[in-house]
Amino acid sequence: MYKTHKLDNGLTIIGEEIPYLKSISLGVWINAGSRIENEKISGISHFIEHMLFKGTKNRTSKEIASEIDNLGGQINAFTSKECTCYYVKLLDSHIDVGIDILSDMILNPLFDKKDIEKERSVIIEELKMYEDSPEDLAYDLLTENIYVNNPLGMNIIGTTKSLDEINQKDLLNYFDKYYVPNNAVISISGNFDFDEMIKKIEDKFNSWKQREVSVEVEKAEFNPCFIAKNKDTEQVNIAISLDAVPSENTEEVYALAVINTVFGGSISSRLFQKIREEQGLVYSIYSSQTLYKKCGELGIFASMGPDNLKEVYDSIIEEIKNMRESYLTEKEIEESKEQLKGSYILGLESTSSRMMSFGKAMLLNKSVRTTDDILKCIDDVNIDIVNKVIDKIFNVDKLGVCIVGRGVEDIKL
Structure with a gap:
């Protein structure tokens, strides 16, 4: 049975206690995906997903990865048309580390200019990889044309042109606009006590400042x-x-x-x-x-x-x-x-x-x-x-x- 709680800053927490397990999966969900972008910043949601792994005020990129790896856990993220999710899966005894790292990534990202240039190159290689996959290419081309002139048809990764032009200011403006607690959800499943988990999350995320945000999407007409x-x-x-x-x-x-x-x-x-x-x-x-x-x-x-x-x-x-x-x-x-x-x-x-x-x-x-x-x-x-x-x-x-x-x-x- 799910339990829910909303923090004072608007962050919604939803959890499901499964006491017979020894693991916990926890995700931070942001209501921002490629569907709310435009051609100029196409791929920016996905770009930010990458940048949050490039280091924080407290951790290097390697430390983010190794702290979870050393515990035998998993840390990853994905961007879709409608949302972005950052998540960990760990033994229940290690979940405090996962919460600390995810909160650090969300609240203290660096967006260093040198890292942005490095990751720009990485993402362009990722785009080429998908273009070399004929099945992925067929679907991407089809989506682009059935939802022509609508953001839903744009590639989640972006285009070579948009990726070349997105800069630090663009990333920070988009991040500040949509990465707010009242536009986010934290979901947890596994072996934990919900009331205790609320306290852990509140301790790490209570400094996340609420701001007005609107995420409206228009209907995408199907184009044969x-x-x-x-x-x-x-x-x-x-x-x-x-x-x-x-x-x-x-x-x-x-x-x-x-x-x-x-x-x-x-x-x-x-x-x-x-x-x-x-x-x-x-x-x-x-x-x-x-x-x-x-x-x-x-x-x-x-x-x-x-x-x-x-x-x-x-x-x-x-x-x-x-x-x-x-x-x-x-x-x-x-x-x-x-x-x-x-x-x-x-x-x-x-x-x-x-x-x-x-x-x-x-x-x-x-x-x-x-x-x-x-x-x-x-x-x-x-x-x-x-x-x-x-x-x-x-x-x-x-x-x-x-x-x-x-x-x-x-x-x-």
């Missing part, structure tokens, strides 16, 4: 498109996107999860069984849902030899049409619901996944569903809402398609 990019690879990678449902539409979100499991979200799914197992055309094919505030998408991804591209694409289109024409059977819906519940419960065995799940929910939605609530939401999915969501999403006349591979710019599908 077709993009092909030549890249010298052995396989062709294809990414297809369907306009889906936003994260706040609870009933439709869970219906889509059921649909996705049947369609391409598992090895027993229609896409996998037909295109890989029956036709033998691919090694990798799957679908997944990505949900944002006010919009969402259902993505389909596959890799294949160039000679199989047309047949794979046609088979995917056929399966999209089949969903719209034949829907799901009651048996498929019930089996999918059981599969979802099993996967969800198994995922709860990790303190990290629990901390991530309710930390993000509290940050973005201001509320968290209990395990029983989530299982009920899955159980409540029925054939009527499933059919409604299929009618809304599975439309072959409104697709985003991106193909990356050798000679694909001349291919007609």
Whole structure:
């Protein structure tokens, strides 16, 4: 059962005590991601994530890493379209060290000009790494085009141009604007006493000053498109996107999860069984849902030899049409619901996944569903809402398609 507490400075703490474990996962969540950036500062949320590991007034970059490493723990961070998270996983006896380091990173970062230049180079190398991954490149290009002229379509890492131009003043202004306690959440899962944990966090974070902040996002309109990019690879990678449902539409979100499991979200799914197992055309094919505030998408991804591209694409289109024409059977819906519940419960065995799940929910939605609530939401999915969501999403006349591979710019599908 989750417990919550808000400090006087507006910092929200949410925790789940699991006394039979010997570890704790703790994350500091900031309500700032690439979706609130503009082209000039594209990638700044991710840049700041890197800079917080480059040293504080009290620790060098190496000390931040080694203090956790020496305890056998983990420290890391990530930036998404809608938020940034810094987290540790440690033995329960070492959590004080984790809290001290994370608070030091959040409250006392240096943003040294020399470090900024070094990290700029590191991030540009990271951008090149993703561009060398055809699957990542296909998805990034697709997202850029289906959400054209909207920050949601911008790469989380940024562009070479924006990364070259972001300076210390930009970083500090963005950091001061969004890194405030009333725009943050701390989530904890593992073996701890909640009241004692509040005191530990308050002791380290009470100097964090509250300021007015507004994080508003506009709806990103889905733009059907077709993009092909030549890249010298052995396989062709294809990414297809369907306009889906936003994260706040609870009933439709869970219906889509059921649909996705049947369609391409598992090895027993229609896409996998037909295109890989029956036709033998691919090694990798799957679908997944990505949900944002006010919009969402259902993505389909596959890799294949160039000679199989047309047949794979046609088979995917056929399966999209089949969903719209034949829907799901009651048996498929019930089996999918059981599969979802099993996967969800198994995922709860990790303190990290629990901390991530309710930390993000509290940050973005201001509320968290209990395990029983989530299982009920899955159980409540029925054939009527499933059919409604299929009618809304599975439309072959409104697709985003991106193909990356050798000679694909001349291919007609």
